[in-house]
Amino acid sequence: MQVLLHAWSLLAVELTSHIQNPNGSLPATLSKTVISCLKANISDGLPTPISLSVLTERANFAFLLLSKLEAHTPPVSNAIFDDVLGIAWQAITLSEQTFRHALLAGEMDYFRSLLRIVYLSLQIASKSSKPSPKILQSLVEIFELVVAKGFKDLAVAAYETKDNSDPADMLLVIGILQAILNFPSIESIHHSLVGHLVDNDTIRAALTLFTWAIKLSPSTLSITGEPDPVFGELSATLLVKLSSLPILAEQLALNNVFVSLSQGELSETIQAGDLTPNSTPRLHRIWIQTFLPIALNLLFGLGPRIANEVVTFLRSFTRQIATAVQQLIKPKYVTLPLLTELAEIISVVGVLETMGINAMEEFGIQRRAIETACDQMATHKTWLAKMVVPTTAEEDVLWAGGEEGNQLTDKIVEEIKFIQGLVGNNDA
Secondary structure (H helix, E strand, C coil), X not given: CHHHHHHHHHHHHHHHCCCCCCCCCHHHHHHHHHHHHHHHHHHHCCCXXXXXXXXXXXXXXXXXXXXXXXXXXXXXXHHHHHHHHHHHHHHHCCCHHHHHHHHHHCCCHHHHHHHHXXXXXXXXXXXXCCCCHHHHHHHHHHHHHHHHHHHHHHHHXXXXXXXXXXXXXXXXXXXXXXXXXXXXXCHHHHHHHHHHHHHHCHHHHHHHHHHCCCCXXXXXXXXXXXXXXXXXXXXXXXXXXXXXXHHHHHHHHHCCHHHHHCCCHHHHHHHCCCCCCCCCHHHHHXXXXXXXXXXXXXXXXXXXXXXXXXXXXXXXXXXXXXXXXXXXXXXCCXXXXXXXXXXXXXXXXXXXXXXXXXXXXXCCCCHHHHHHHHHHHHHCHHHHHHHECCCCHHHHHHHHXXXXXXXXXXXXXXXXXXXXXXXXXXXX
């Protein structure tokens, strides 16, 4: 039966790509089918060993159809996604205990599909001008169970049974957090979000996970035999998302975020310097996509009262800051992440300068040498194109045009001009 159900689901999804839609009825048909699948799962009750495969297949089918709706042209009414969100959330909350047990035990096949539906629905719903009171209440409930409690449960699972923990589940929770924060006009629920973080000690759980990340590297992800601190990147990513909202950034400060991120084997490896997107991609991403943005967000959100803590934090990473500066001044090759890194560093240091701290000099940001290097790159595009090295599959696509006229070099020139603007502003 399961094989037939799966085959039928695939056929149905494929057929939706070929249906002629002269009267515009396809979105209504697809949304009705999605809702029917979710309601059928609710009617069948909590998953059992016997029913789990059927419930999961239905949920997967509903998600695939919802994805078709999301990509439909012309765009489908947001009200449809609001309805789907409510029903998918009802399916998850039939039993909070069952959901949280699945998080802790790494048995997320069914609930993962439901969370994907919630994530996609939230993404679409966030495009509305202002969420309704009903949606606001849903956001608070989802934040509490999925983000505040859910991330902590996943952190505990990674600590206790690392090989049963799927990093993709953490990534999904982080995506749901970002989707919630993307909603406009949610100031009225800010204090509720803070309360749930505090009640569940979620930030502390994320910081602890980061500190232990090297030892908790899943063996299934270790390709070279070296520990892969994927949980370190994920926990720091959660923190940077939270730091984007000042009232949540305050909670990071209260939890001594900079002290925790400076400690542990993972942080010590980053502090040793010489990180590049080619040789140490995950460590380099943690540094430029989480550490530096957290520092910048807390400076913007909390102002001068957090400045000294940021300076102390950056002092732990002077070797890597020096590496970033030298890689621009004396480049062996040029990559987009290396330029992004230097832009982030100059941005943080520049904000500190506006607060009366002589950070440019302390951290060896050589204005003139940086300006000269940027001028050389920006005015010698043919030479620059020969120096460019892609670092990701996406960059490989941008690089497809060859050494001249490719989009990757154009993006790099844009980043170089951005750095020139930052240095110029700090010169003024």
